[in-house]
Amino acid sequence: MWRALAQTALRAVDRSPAGAGLLPPKLAPLTLTQQLQLRHSSKASQPKPQQPPYKIASMSVEKPKVVFVLGGPGAGKGTQCSKIVDRFQFTHLSAGDLLREERSREGSEFGTLIEDYIRNGKIVPVEVTCSLLENAMKASGKSRFLIDGFPRNQDNLDGWNRQMAEKVDMQFVLFFDCGEDVCVQRCLGRGQSGSGRTDDNMESLKKRISTYNNDSLPIIKFFEGAGQVKRIDASPDADAVFGEVERVFLASGF
Ligand SMILES: Nc1ncnc2c1ncn2[C@@H]1O[C@H](COP(=O)(O)OP(=O)(O)OP(=O)(O)O)[C@@H](O)[C@H]1O
Ligand SMILES: Nc1ccn([C@H]2C[C@H](O)[C@@H](COP(=O)(O)O)O2)c(=O)n1
Numbered sequence: 001m002w003r004a005l006a007q008t009a010l011r012a013v014d015r016s017p018a019g020a021g022l023l024p025p026k027l028a029p030l031t032l033t034q035q036l037q038l039r040h041s042s043k044a045s046q047p048k049p050q051q052p053p054y055k056i057a058s059m060s061v062e063k064p065k066v067v068f069v070l071g072g073p074g075a076g077k078g079t080q081c082s083k084i085v086d087r088f089q090f091t092h093l094s095a096g097d098l099l100r101e102e103r104s105r106e107g108s109e110f111g112t113l114i115e116d117y118i119r120n121g122k123i124v125p126v127e128v129t130c131s132l133l134e135n136a137m138k139a140s141g142k143s144r145f146l147i148d149g150f151p152r153n154q155d156n157l158d159g160w161n162r163q164m165a166e167k168v169d170m171q172f173v174l175f176f177d178c179g180e181d182v183c184v185q186r187c188l189g190r191g192q193s194g195s196g197r198t199d200d201n202m203e204s205l206k207k208r209i210s211t212y213n214n215d216s217l218p219i220i221k222f223f224e225g226a227g228q229v230k231r232i233d234a235s236p237d238a239d240a241v242f243g244e245v246e247r248v249f250l251a252s253g254f
Pocket of ligand 1: 071072074075076077078080186187234235236237238241252
């Protein structure tokens, strides 16, 4: 069923130019093989090449760099991402924000489904989320991305590996580690300050935390096993947390 949904999702959420690559057009040249094929196919109409025939410039096209940002609900991922954007040249893409945007988009056929998943703290099928992420990456024309709140479960990770992993250069996972009580207080505080989110309430939070413990933590552990996690203690105040984040990005060459 989700394969069928995926195809509809791709049609529905892909509002970028048909066939556009992930890189901006000027940075998405033909592959070496394609260039060679093109040159040879038009050989007849061209003057005989000089010796040596061609000097083919080296064509190393850099893939977009991606940092996954994970942590419990309310750990401070969004807060830290906006600080990273200010300090380093990254584009912030929050999977939750993209889903909320799609939920509110007039004519979206996924609005009801997304709302049901969000309110119940469940993870939306990856075909929808991954397409939203890829389209946002393409539309931005940028090449450094913070992908916040993704991959959140095995389905997210599998879908990403199918659709995106080859197209990007994943740098590391930035993991904001924060106790459950602090996370709950932060989300409730955010709700009280008028976030307007339908899931900043105790009932949704219990489900979100359970989804985080059961589905997201194993993904973080998986990346940890692969040596790809940069863990940050997210319980201090936001500026102190950012001090640690900054250290990580500087040490990683950004
Ligand atoms: N280090 C911090 N100390 C105190 N409050 C914080 C800190 N970081 C963020 N907050 C506050 O906690 C709330 C949640 O923060 P934020 O939205 O950044 O979390 P998040 O991890 O992106 O949440 P979610 O996963 O639910 O989207 C916000 O009201 C924010 O202002
Ligand atoms: N990969 C994702 C990310 C988010 N969602 C849904 C379910 C979450 O509870 C909700 C809010 O996300 P947040 O803003 O807290 O990161 O969005 C999802 O299904 N899949």
